[in-house]
Amino acid sequence: MTRINELLSHYPEDKKKSALLPVLHEVQDAHDNWLSIALMDKVAEILGILPIEVYEVATFYTMYNLKPIGKYMFEFCQTSCCCLRGTEDLMDYTCEKLGVGIGETTADGLFEVRGVECLGACGYAPMMQLGDFYKEHLTKEKIDQIIADCRDNKIILHDK
Incomplete structure (x- = not known):
């Protein structure tokens, strides 16, 4: 308060x-x-x-969550630039890797994958937001590393 x-x-x-x-x-x-x-x-x-x-x-607003979510929310930009650069394939890859569908939380409560509207980083496509930070120029290898870093508690979510 x-x-x-x-x-x-x-x-x-x-x-x-x-x-x-x-x-x-x-x-x-x-x-x-x-x-x-x-x-x-x-x-x-x-x-x-x-x-x-x-x-x-x-x-x-998508920034407000109306149900419990995973600790690590992967919010993939789904607008033109990111789609042209393969964000949809990366979302599918991430969901498959984590064993969830879009909008679902992993059984361990760690991860959730969402598609969102433009995050304003078109020059760095494909990209996603993770907490307060952008993850840019994404590849499958970068996704693998981000997931591993999250599991090892190496990812900082907030800039506070």
């Missing part, structure tokens, strides 16, 4: 709804990287808005 109150202090009292996105990020970060209905309802209460207003935002 300390961080949420600090965020709210940046907005006029009658415009607390403007803090919705950063508050959702804070709540998600503090709760295993996903937002339950109860958490979203609490955010609505804190901001003095209707729960549906929180749900609309949380379901629109």
Whole structure:
């Protein structure tokens, strides 16, 4: 609540709804990287808005997770540049390697693979986001190394 109150202090009292996105990020970060209905309802209460207003935002943006996810979320860019450079094949390869489908979490809870819209790194295609960081110019060999590094806890997810 300390961080949420600090965020709210940046907005006029009658415009607390403007803090919705950063508050959702804070709540998600503090709760295993996903937002339950109860958490979203609490955010609505804190901001003095209707729960549906929180749900609309949380379901629109892919950066909010509405179910528990793998510790390592491989978010592959699926827009033109990355697709032309083979991202779809790399997604299939990664899913096969991990034994999951897109949007599924591995049995050990470590990995999940998702396709997302443009991540704004077209010159480095194919690429994916892993935590706060981009993994660029991907190949099957790089995917293998990233998976191994994750399993060995060598991957830093957040720049905090």
